[in-house]
Amino acid sequence: MPMKGRFPVRRTLQYLSQGDIVFKSSVKVMTVNYNTAGELSEGARKFVFFNIPQIQYKNPWVQIMLFRNMTPSPFLRFYLENGEQVLVDVEDKTNKEITEHVKKILGKSKEMLEKEEKERKKLSHPATFGPKKYHLRECMCEIEGQVPCPASVPLPKEMRGKYKAAMKNET
């Protein structure tokens, strides 16, 4: 039972998380003007079709607006925090070139992304136990070499509280 649509792979979480453009925090709005017909706008059309979902997934707080058939030439425009505007002409470029260019001018670099990843890791300690949402493991019984969970394998008699109490009462 295949997925509906022309390129339904665009609608998978794996594809969306593969986008590598993470904008710098100063980018607030991104506007794409493109045309629905014409050779020159082909790259822009592919960019909107394939790459915009990835960008929006990685940057949920950036407003993205698409304008069709407003001007003869296709372009991208970014509005930054300090009022600056960046105009990117995408006429006659393939969508790969557009993404590379945008990543170079306004994307966070790989080092910055790795640094942020490390910061996030520091906040959570890997050796603690608790709910799956916040920790890696929930109970000691999950680890190999430790006493298995009594839910799956009954504990030996000597470890059960009932036996220990009986022994104590006896002696």
Add this chain to the structure above:
Amino acid sequence: MSVPRGAVHAKWIVGKVIGTKMQKTAKVRVTRLVLDPYLLKFFNKRKTYFAHDPLQQCVVGDIVLLRALPERRSKHVKHELAEIVFKVGNVIDPITGKPCAGTRFLENLSDSDSLTEADTTYLSEKLQELKVCSTDK
């Protein structure tokens, strides 16, 4: 400190003007792409903002850029007009700087330049007919 900007989360937004019936205020519709959790597809979600427009220069249909005010101007107005990005009916292509409409430039359209030979002969014939009619009257 970045306190100066914004009693509100959205510092800069781009939207379309949908109403100018209020004095010195423009009603602006802003669309954001929101992911549907089941279809995993992005859809436009609209929200209306009110923006302060002191010179009342917005017309319904303009695309405008709004800037967040440092503090709220009134109960609903938290933004002001920063610039009109595209004026309706008068779009200027930012790459070339020329006026355009849809996918063609308006600049090089003038009455006599785009006429072909057939056009001129047709028009002169029509003019002749008119001359004849007027002398009759």
